[in-house]
Structure formats: C-alpha cells, structure tokens
Amino acid sequence: SAVISQKPSRDICQRGTSLTIQCQVDSQVTMMFWYRQQPGQSLTLIATANQGSEATYESGFVIDKFPISRPNLTFSTLTVSNMSPEDSSIYLCSVARTGLTDTQYFGPGTRLTVL
Amino acid sequence: GENVEQHPSTLSVQEGDSAVIKCTYSDSASNYFPWYKQELGKRPQLIIDIRSNVGEKKDQRIAVTLNKTAKHFSLHITETQPEDSAVYFCAAADTGNQFYFGTGTSLTVIP
Numbered sequence: 001s002a003v004i005s006q007k008p009s010r011d012i013c014q015r016g017t018s019l020t021i022q023c024q025v026d027s028q029v030t031m032m033f034w035y036r037q038q039p040g041q042s043l044t045l046i047a048t049a050n051q052g053s054e055a056t057y058e059s060g061f062v063i064d065k066f067p068i069s070r071p072n073l074t075f076s077t078l079t080v081s082n083m084s085p086e087d088s089s090i091y092l093c094s095v096a097r098t099g100l101t102d103t104q105y106f107g108p109g110t111r112l113t114v115l
Numbered sequence: 116g117e118n119v120e121q122h123p124s125t126l127s128v129q130e131g132d133s134a135v136i137k138c139t140y141s142d143s144a145s146n147y148f149p150w151y152k153q154e155l156g157k158r159p160q161l162i163i164d165i166r167s168n169v170g171e172k173k174d175q176r177i178a179v180t181l182n183k184t185a186k187h188f189s190l191h192i193t194e195t196q197p198e199d200s201a202v203y204f205c206a207a208a209d210t211g212n213q214f215y216f217g218t219g220t221s222l223t224v225i226p
Contacts, residue, residue, distance in 0.1 A: 001161075031212055033214075041218075041219075042204060042216045042217065042218050042219050043159065043204065043214075043216045044216075045213065045214070048213075092158065092159075096212055101146055101147040101166075101208050101209065101210055101211075101212050102147075102212055103149060103161055103164060104149075104161075104212075104214060105161065106151075106158040106159050106160070107158060108157075108158050109158055
C-alpha cells in the first residue's frame, strides 16, 4: 500500500479564514479523493481530484467553498474557504492506484476546528 | 445512486466470541466491497475486501461473505480480542471507483 501523508495534522482557525490541506503520496496514483468525517459519523466524499483537470464534486459540495488542486500524480490540496464552525471536521484524502474499481487507502487526516 | 445500510450501529461482545456486522446495498452495478477498521483518532484501514465474482473470503480471524442476489455482505470476526474494538465501515463501489460508505458499527470487545 502507498504511504500517504497530510499536512497539517490539525489546526484551529478563525471564522472567515481559509485553510489549505496538503496530501502527498510516495508513489504515483491515478485517483485521489477528499473526504469529510464529522465526529462520530461516516465518511462523506467531497470530490475526486483529477490530475490535469477540474475536480469532480459530489452533491452538496462546490468548488468555491472547497477548491482542489492536483498538479501531479503524487500530490493534491484541498482548501476550505471562508470557514464557519460547521466546517469543523476531519478531512481525509485517499488514493487508489488505478482508475478501475480499486482499493482506496487513506491518509492520516486533518482535524480542523473553526472558532 | 448507491445506498449502503449497515447494522448494527453498536455491538458489544465478550472476548473470544464472534462478531457479525451486516451491510446491504441497492445498486446491482456495485462490484467491490471493502471493509475498513477505524480506531479512535486514526485513519480508516482496510482489513478485508471482496469482489462480486467471489462469495466468501477469509483472512485469519476475519471473513467476508457476499450474497449478490440479496445485495448484502457481512463481516465476521471470530475469537474476538480487545484490540478488535474499533469502528468498522463497509463500503460498496462500482466501476467508477466511487465508494459509498455505511454508517459504521462501533464494536466493543469486553475482556
């Protein structure tokens, strides 16, 4: 399985500010995903980060709020913009080696608290 | 889209007993069914998976069964140990590799 790191591991932010979360993989992967996991809840897919093109967002998530970059096959960023306390959550990236139905491996997550 | 239901939401077993967690899915196009274990404060980790061309898969104390006709799959943990205590998530995925997760089962193994 791939070695996946995320930065920062946690942060406390003020309302109205933005935070960019980085996801780095030790090998090239085809697919990268961003999830949100609220305390005690399941994982909700925010978007699929496509290399060289715009991310594909799930219902309820928009690019203006969660802009995503995927400049190459080992790196992606998720920005949480104009934050409110409701954005407090754990944000996880995941990766899959191929574009077919494939196992996803998760990064360690970023715990975000918005005051 | 796909809808994955998971039961029970909480499960307590005595050490050494077996634990069974069940999931149902709605989309017959789903063909990949992974199970993840998430310990408190940690990332979800894959523990076992099964594809739609297989009915059962085992890995030591863990097994997964799949009934495509009934659209349900189950996780079986035998000889449970305290370190099995965690939240378990099932998921279903189709050829687009989009994972639909269940709501999770909090398993407590009582020593």
